[in-house]
Amino acid sequence: MAAGVATWLPFARAAAVGxxxxxxxxMPKPPVDNSSxxxxxxxxxxxxxxxxTWKNTLDRYPDTLLGSSEKEFFxxxxxxxxxxxxxxxxxxxILNFYRTGKLHYxxxxxxxxxxxELAFYGIVPEIIGDCCMEEYRDxxxxxxxxxxxxxxxxxxTDAPLPPHSTSRERLWRAFENPHTSTMALVFYYVTGxxxxxxxxxxxxxxxxxxxxxxxxxxxxxxxxxxxAFFCMDTACVLIFTFEYLMRLFAAPSRCKFMRxxxxxxxxxxxxxxxxxxxxxxxxxxxxxxxxxRVFRVFRIFKFSRHSQGLRILGYTxxxxxxxxxxxxxxxxxxxxxxxxxxxxxxxxxxGSTFTSIPASFWYTIVTMTTLGYGDxxxxxxAGKIFGSICSLSGVLVIALPVPVIVSNFSRIYHQxxxxxxxxxxxxxxxxxxxxxxxxxxxxxxxxxxDRALGDPDSDNTALCVKxxxxxxxxxxxxxxxxxxxxxxxxxxxxxYSELCMTESVGFRTSRSTSLSSQQGVQNNSTGCCPxxxxxxxxxxxxxxxxxxxxxxxQELDTLHIKTxxxxxxxxxxxxxxxxxxxxxxxxxxxxxxxxxxxxxxxNSPDESLPSSPAPIPGILRxxxxxxxTHETVKISSL
Amino acid sequence: MGAVVGTLTMQTKQRRPSxxxxxxxxxxxxxxxxxxxxxxLEAQTNFSKRELQVLYRGFKNECPSGVVxxxxxxxxxxxxxxxxxxxxxxxxxxxxxxxxxxxxIKFEDFVTxxxxxxxxxxQEKLQWTFxxxxxxxxxxxxxxxxxxxxxxxxxxxGKYTYPVLKTDAPKQHVDAFFQKMDKNRDGVVTLxxxxxxxxxxxxxxxxxxxFENVI
Numbered sequence: 001m002a003a004g005v006a007t008w009l010p011f012a013r014a015a016a017v018g019x020x021x022x023x024x025x026x027m028p029k030p031p032v033d034n035s036s037x038x039x040x041x042x043x044x045x046x047x048x049x050x051x052x053t054w055k056n057t058l059d060r061y062p063d064t065l066l067g068s069s070e071k072e073f074f075x076x077x078x079x080x081x082x083x084x085x086x087x088x089x090x091x092x093x094i095l096n097f098y099r100t101g102k103l104h105y106x107x108x109x110x111x112x113x114x115x116x117e118l119a120f121y122g123i124v125p126e127i128i129g130d131c132c133m134e135e136y137r138d139x140x141x142x143x144x145x146x147x148x149x150x151x152x153x154x155x156x157t158d159a160p161l162p163p164h165s166t167s168r169e170r171l172w173r174a175f176e177n178p179h180t181s182t183m184a185l186v187f188y189y190v191t192g193x194x195x196x197x198x199x200x201x202x203x204x205x206x207x208x209x210x211x212x213x214x215x216x217x218x219x220x221x222x223x224x225x226x227x228a229f230f231c232m233d234t235a236c237v238l239i240f241t242f243e244y245l246m247r248l249f250a251a252p253s254r255c256k257f258m259r260x261x262x263x264x265x266x267x268x269x270x271x272x273x274x275x276x277x278x279x280x281x282x283x284x285x286x287x288x289x290x291x292x293r294v295f296r297v298f299r300i301f302k303f304s305r306h307s308q309g310l311r312i313l314g315y316t317x318x319x320x321x322x323x324x325x326x327x328x329x330x331x332x333x334x335x336x337x338x339x340x341x342x343x344x345x346x347x348x349x350x351g352s353t354f355t356s357i358p359a360s361f362w363y364t365i366v367t368m369t370t371l372g373y374g375d376x377x378x379x380x381x382a383g384k385i386f387g388s389i390c391s392l393s394g395v396l397v398i399a400l401p402v403p404v405i406v407s408n409f410s411r412i413y414h415q416x417x418x419x420x421x422x423x424x425x426x427x428x429x430x431x432x433x434x435x436x437x438x439x440x441x442x443x444x445x446x447x448x449x450d451r452a453l454g455d456p457d458s459d460n461t462a463l464c465v466k467x468x469x470x471x472x473x474x475x476x477x478x479x480x481x482x483x484x485x486x487x488x489x490x491x492x493x494x495x496y497s498e499l500c501m502t503e504s505v506g507f508r509t510s511r512s513t514s515l516s517s518q519q520g521v522q523n524n525s526t527g528c529c530p531x532x533x534x535x536x537x538x539x540x541x542x543x544x545x546x547x548x549x550x551x552x553x554q555e556l557d558t559l560h561i562k563t564x565x566x567x568x569x570x571x572x573x574x575x576x577x578x579x580x581x582x583x584x585x586x587x588x589x590x591x592x593x594x595x596x597x598x599x600x601x602x603n604s605p606d607e608s609l610p611s612s613p614a615p616i617p618g619i620l621r622x623x624x625x626x627x628x629t630h631e632t633v634k635i636s637s638l
Numbered sequence: 639m640g641a642v643v644g645t646l647t648m649q650t651k652q653r654r655p656s657x658x659x660x661x662x663x664x665x666x667x668x669x670x671x672x673x674x675x676x677x678x679l680e681a682q683t684n685f686s687k688r689e690l691q692v693l694y695r696g697f698k699n700e701c702p703s704g705v706v707x708x709x710x711x712x713x714x715x716x717x718x719x720x721x722x723x724x725x726x727x728x729x730x731x732x733x734x735x736x737x738x739x740x741x742x743i744k745f746e747d748f749v750t751x752x753x754x755x756x757x758x759x760x761q762e763k764l765q766w767t768f769x770x771x772x773x774x775x776x777x778x779x780x781x782x783x784x785x786x787x788x789x790x791x792x793x794x795x796g797k798y799t800y801p802v803l804k805t806d807a808p809k810q811h812v813d814a815f816f817q818k819m820d821k822n823r824d825g826v827v828t829l830x831x832x833x834x835x836x837x838x839x840x841x842x843x844x845x846x847x848x849f850e851n852v853i
Contacts, residue, residue: 008696018771021839
């Protein structure tokens with residue numbers, strides 16, 4: 001029931017008094033009105049803009065947010081108002097819906113934003129009033145189409161091949177998307193070149209060349225250099241046949257491929273040659289054979305694979321089929337009418353060229369399209385009058401459907417341009433998004449870095465710990481908990497690939513860098529190495545600005561590991577290698593991420609430990625200066 | 639020449655009334671009726687100021703122009719009875735509300751009628767009902783009028799009823815009640831007969847109190 005009608009309910013109930021004298025039975029008891037509060041004004045605060053309305057107004061639609069008890073969730077006791085953190089501009093329209101019973105769609109708003117607001121307030125979009133419904137539907141359809149296009153562009157066939165694809169699939173992909181591989185590109189250009197050559201040859205062979213010795217008449221080049229042209233034609237046809245057969249082989253659905261337009265064009269382009277081979281040199285049949293050669297010109301349509309504009313044109317014509325049909329039909333009607341009239345008007349005159357109605361068709365067409373060859377001209381006055389009417393109406397009839405076709409073409413062309421632009425920009429967009437995402441992951445790794453390196457007691461923790469919002473703190477804590485749960489640590493892409501690399505290359509200290517830290521019991525070194533590797537990863541991350549030479553990665557790695565493991569401990573001497581490392585491994589801060597690793601003993605084959613601490617500070621200097629200043633101090637003190 | 643000019647001018651003259659009519663139509667749709675002051679209405683009816691405010695707000699919301707015409711009235715009333723056809727009964731109701739027979743109900747008419755129906759005395763209510771039944775306003779209810787009213791009420795029920803509605807149900811209904819009301823058997827029911835017969839019926843008296851707390 002419409003909203004406003006609810007206000008007339010008291011009147012309807014009062015009018016029921018009119019039935020009472022005629023009632024056969026006694027009337028039922030009226031419902032007890034518990035909530036007989038007098039109507040009150042509610043305050044609704046939407047992002048600072050304060051709206052006021054009667055409670056009754058909102059109660060009109062009890063199945064929406066504002067009409068039901070759901071709004072109590074947004075009630076602010078202190079300010080005695082309902083607070084919504086949404087767009088106040090949109091809320092205006094929502095509230096007007098309650099007031100007037102009609103929902104309007106504001107044309108300057110984004111359709112998705114409007115939909116979201118409606119969804120939030122629990123209003124079904126179907127009740128938009130008739131005045132705005134069409135606009136809403138159009139915009140929504142347009143938006144959906146655009147989204148569909150975008151997702152299509154995203155899943156563009158530029159995506160890398162699935163790993164397990166047969167050679168057939170790869171071949172098909174090469175044909176459809178030439179820019180995916182160099183071979184396909186080469187083939188694409190070669191076929192394009194041969195199409196051009198074939199078409200040019202077809203054209204040139206009809207040009208008259210100088211006649212050979214002993215002949216007076218000019219000869220077309222085709223006959224003079226017959227052999228040369230024949231060889232060229234053979235070569236082209238061979239290439240086209242080969243291409244067609246390859247495509248047929250690679251096509252995922254052969255039947256569908258054979259029915260497609262391009263395939264038909266291919267067949268039509270090469271058929272005449274084969275027919276010509278098969279056909280005998282018979283005078284009667286060669287006439288038909290000559291006609292067949294006309295079909296060779298269809299090779300030019302093969303260019304549509306190479307040109308997008310041509311494809312758009314073809315698609316436009318297909319989509320404007322109804323307009324073209326209308327144009328054709330109206331033209332035919334007009335031609336018949338005017339031809340008949342002209343024929344009868346010119347019937348009497350001597351030597352009239354209008355010999356029959358079909359003959360007059362030619363005159364009508366030439367006049368309506370304003371060509372006016374002048375080979376057929378009316379001589380009588382009536383003929384001239386009707387002729388002028390014919391030419392005037394021709395202009396009109398042709399001009400009518402043309403704008404429709406033009407606008408269709410323009411729309412499709414722009415859509416295509418847009419799709420191409422989107423695809424080009426997509427890569428840049430994705431790269432930027434990835435970088436932004438990296439920022440957050442980096443922040444977490446940074447946080448771990450700071451926690452691990454920083455001495456809880458020293459002042460430097462203050463330096464290390466940057467200003468982080470409460471949200472970030474909690475988020476990082478959450479990620480930390482996840483690490484503890486799964487017994488794995490977060491790293492970034494770069495270090496992960498490095499880990500894989502170092503795994504394969506092998507460590508100098510011949511420790512297996514298996515990342516499964518659960519097997520620490522048997523292989524103590526495994527426990528240490530992943531941690532160290534990750535440590536290195538975290539370090540590397542922190543030093544994103546410093547370019548660590550990859551060449552000497554191994555040596556530097558080991559040194560790094562040693563130095564950092566040494567550096568991070570707060571006490572004990574450098575000389576006590578085993579104990580150092582043991583202490584290092586057992587450091588609670590450090591093993592934050594890896595709980596169940598039993599403290600691995602010192603890595604005995606640790607000859608690579610630098611004997612002199614001299615290079616260490618140097619190396620340390622390469623790394624992040626801030627975190628290491630205190631460590632350098634410690635080392636020197638040791 | 640003069641004749642040509644004359645006929646041309648005549649044509650233009652004829653054209654002008656139609657344009658005037660168009661202007662009139664335009665004016666009518668723009669007409670906005672404002673009710674008398676709140677104090678006056680409060681004095682005339684049995685409603686308090688607050689109740690009048692609530693009533694007016696609802697009224698103005700539905701009819702911003704300040705008047706209800708019969709079509710709108712029928713539309714509104716039909717919305718309460720979606721099963722059947724309430725237009726006939728709404729037509730009678732409209733005539734009962736529109737006491738001045740202007741063709742449209744203003745807010746004063748609306749409120750006056752409501753005041754009688756909800757806050758009026760038994761006498762006033764019964765008199766209003768009598769006016770409702772007396773379609774041709776001649777002071778008497780004859781059997782045809784009552785049959786019309788009863789049929790209109792049955793129309794509101796619609797087709798799907800239990801038990802199934804027979805075609806002569808309104809007639810039977812009327813027969814039963816007319817006999818009760820027409821005391822002197824003269825074929826018509828006067829106002830006094832009507833009030834008397836209603837006052838004798840306990841059920842009617844009791845049910846008249848039912849709708850008092852509607853607002």
